[in-house]
Structure formats: structure tokens, C-alpha cells
Amino acid sequence: MSAAGQFITTEIRPWNEPRQQTAKNVTFDTPYSSPPTIQMGLNALDIDKSTNLRVKVTATNITNTGFTANGDTWGDTTLYTAGASWLEIAADKNGYQRGEFSTMDDHPWDRPQTTTSRRISFSSPYSSPPKVVSYLKDFDMSKDFNWRCKTYVTDIDSNGFTIHIDTWFDSILYSATAGWIAYPASQTNIASGSVNTMDVRPWDQPALENSGKTTFPDGTFSGIPAVFFAINWFDVGNSGNFRLRAYFDNVFNNELTWHFDSWFDTVLYSAGASYIAFI
Numbered sequence: 001m002s003a004a005g006q007f008i009t010t011e012i013r014p015w016n017e018p019r020q021q022t023a024k025n026v027t028f029d030t031p032y033s034s035p036p037t038i039q040m041g042l043n044a045l046d047i048d049k050s051t052n053l054r055v056k057v058t059a060t061n062i063t064n065t066g067f068t069a070n071g072d073t074w075g076d077t078t079l080y081t082a083g084a085s086w087l088e089i090a091a092d093k094n095g096y097q098r099g100e101f102s103t104m105d106d107h108p109w110d111r112p113q114t115t116t117s118r119r120i121s122f123s124s125p126y127s128s129p130p131k132v133v134s135y136l137k138d139f140d141m142s143k144d145f146n147w148r149c150k151t152y153v154t155d156i157d158s159n160g161f162t163i164h165i166d167t168w169f170d171s172i173l174y175s176a177t178a179g180w181i182a183y184p185a186s187q188t189n190i191a192s193g194s195v196n197t198m199d200v201r202p203w204d205q206p207a208l209e210n211s212g213k214t215t216f217p218d219g220t221f222s223g224i225p226a227v228f229f230a231i232n233w234f235d236v237g238n239s240g241n242f243r244l245r246a247y248f249d250n251v252f253n254n255e256l257t258w259h260f261d262s263w264f265d266t267v268l269y270s271a272g273a274s275y276i277a278f279i
Helices: none
Strands: 003-008 021-027 037-047 053-060 066-072 079-089 097-102 115-121 131-141 147-157 160-166 173-183 190-196 209-215 226-236 242-249 255-261 268-278
Touching (some): 003 021, 003 066, 003 226, 037 173, 131 147, 131 190, 147 173, 160 173, 209 268, 255 268
Parallel strands (some): 037 131, 037 226, 131 226
Antiparallel strands (some): 003 079, 021 066, 037 079, 053 066, 053 131, 097 173, 115 160, 147 160, 147 226, 190 268, 209 255, 226 268, 242 255
């Protein structure tokens, strides 16, 4: 890994001046010899409940000195705020593989399914099963039922893995895209995993503020790591606007504190995120 950062649309405009497209030009702290790969995942959302929920975060115009971070919607959705975490991966960073999977790679948006999965094959097989992390980049959901979506991976071996994008109960997920990153399990100075509000409370006891700690394996870091932190799960009631912020603080060489917050009349049943910490 090379570096990580965060973008939120309120850096460009106030939350109460929504628009379909918001972009920010990002300059790398240190230029690369060639353009890196930029992986982006959602980490903050404030979307009006009165129409279907549509949001996506992307990186465009990638050069060796920077890129454009985008937080967008489409159709009649009112997007007050969108935020993303990004990860920079240098072109010469061997052993790291990345990609994305959309439910629309499997079926059209207007034929929604509860579960969608795809077997992903690595372009270069590993000598042993690697670590694989997935996270959400975009989604399109019906306003008529609670909003539930999750991405996760299973059946990891040296040749590939299965990626999943699911909803449950009566939620209607028209489409979603998950990003993924794989790296050798033996790689030093890196740790990854997943955290969830259900690590500290049951889903049926919703709370606006939720936090906990996750620890890194002993001896992983000698200093303070950088962190990529992106949403991989949400279960939010549709009686209020969709408001969710996933973030971290108090990062040390052996742990970090994670947070999933909402506000006003939002009912946050549960939320989860994937993280990658690295030096």
C-alpha cells in the first residue's frame, strides 16, 4: 500500500445544497512515477427518504500527481452528503490485486434479487490463500422498505474467491457495486478485517452512536498505521432519511476505535465496515 485518505461532499458544498454530482481534485502528498490505482469505498451518507436511494463514489482523471474524487447520484434522488475512503496502490506494488463486482454483471437492475455472487479468479494466483477485503462503492435501492445491504467474501483459495452482495427480508436492492482488494497473507506491516455495530449490541436495539475497538495482531506495526475504512454493511429504517457516518480515531500501533453514527430521526439497526491498516 502507499497512502489512504478521505473525501466528503461537504468539503465542496453545504449539505443543504444537494446536487447530483460533486467532485474534488486531490493532489497526492508524494507524486508517483506512474499513475497508481485508486480504490474508493463509501464511508458517509445522507440521502432523502422520499425517493429511491442512489449513490456512487468513483475516482477519475488519475495521474501520477492526483485524481478527482466524485460523490454522485442520479434520477430523482436527493443526495445531501456522500463520503468516501480511498486507498492509493502504486503500480509497482507487487502482490496486491484489486477489482470490483456489480450485481449488474449478473442481472439487470430492474430484475432485483436478494442474493448475488460471483466467483472471482486472480489474474496471478497466490502460493497460498491471501487476505481479501470487500466494501461498497455504490447502490440503488427502493424507498419503500428498510434499506439493507452487505458485501462479503467466502471460499478464498490461492486461485480466487467468491464475492457476495446481498440484501434480506423485504428490501429491494436494484443494484450495488463492491470493490475488493487481495494481498498475501504473509505480507508484513498490514492488517485487515471487519467490524460491525453488532459486535457491541444486537441489531434490534438501534442507537444513533456506536463505537468499539479492534486490535491488530501483536507485533504487526512498530508505528502508527494509515487506515482505509469503508462501509460493507447497513440496515437502516426507511421512516427517516438515510444518515450514516463510518469513521475511526485513536489509532495506535496495536488498535483503533471505530464509530458508526447517525443523527436526527434515522433508525440505525446495524452497520459494518471493512478496514485495511498499513505502514
